[in-house]
Amino acid sequence: MNYIHVFSIAILLFWSGWVNGQHVSPCLYDHAIQLREESNPGYKERLYRTIESNAAHNVNRNDEVLKVKVVLHVVYKDDIENVGDDALLKQIQVLNACYRRKNADTVNLRSIFHPVAADAGIEFELEEVRRVKTTATFRPSISGLPDDVKITSKGGSDAKDPDKYLNIWICKILPLELFGLSSPVLGYAYPPEPLDHWPAGSAAPAKHLEGVVIDYRTVSQSTYPIPNLGSIPMLARTAVHEVGHYFGLRHISGDAGLFGVNCEGTDGVDDTPTQGAQSQFNCDTSQNTCGAGVIGDLPDMIENYMDYSAETCQNTFTKGQVAIMRSVIQTLRKGLISHPSGTESIYVDNNVSIVPNPAYQFFDIHGLNNNHQYSVEIYNMMGQKLKHKQIYSNESVDVSDIYPGIYFVRIDNINQLKLMIAR
């Protein structure tokens, strides 16, 4: 149990009905579940019962690609936590690759799992990057998760309309300190409600707290250090795992194996093999915690993004998982796809738009009142202002001196539009 320190985090979060990004400690399990049962009678039963997921069977699968707009909040204290544009774009690329099954290492999936592997048909589009320098720190504790990162007045960054956007906060998550143990947390997310395969009370405590939080090191670094134990490899797939929770997925072990192996848990998905405990950041293909020797039994699916195997061996969602995620996006999180997506200009507050977009040398702004002068500012994705101009509605804005890329245009400090510049 090399990662016993890591394990101890999740029990607290799990006990509180939260989904977390870490392993679960055996040490507090009974106590925690009992506390939860007392405050929420029936919790134990819901936690353990085996559920055939309705979502996995009833969803209308179609081939439509579901596009989700993402707002990245970089909340940093030290400069190293201010993850650069390159890493942010790479993070979006990793999400897109993994949710379209286009990552090169899908070839590593063992052939026994080929029949269940699936392209989720979900794509992510970067809507906006918000950078906030803070003096606050973000640390999970026995009383709660560090959701202050989602609140501007508490040193974080307010969510952008959580009905329409997937908000992802990137910050330094300090380890949970408990009973002398220091337990790193890579990230956490809340699932939506209601879902049959989740206990009631698992969703975000408030709308503005929905979304995903990940540690900056999972985005910008190739390893994540665990004191005294070494480093675990990072391929920016912590976000893939946490977004899976946000779309309704559970860990493939079903979270019953808090005391070592327990095959009673379920993730509500038929085509992931029964697994009795989380993998331990390894790539052990011989691991088979449940059903070994039974005809037809499959080994643990360490290639699954919803296990805790090393990110270097994760490369797959299953058809059952994809069905849940698509169902969630089309029902419980349907606002994510209810507005147009594509390469047209994007508006926030009204129908003001940039034309053409992508722009080449100049752009116009449509939808402005003819009789006013407007302040137009252009920002890069680092949040640096590149240009500030006062214009009348019929004036063009010259961008011939700006490199091709993605920018944000702020008009009168109210409308924020995405601008693409191409040559």
Ligand SMILES: [Zn+2]
């Ligand atoms: Zn998780």
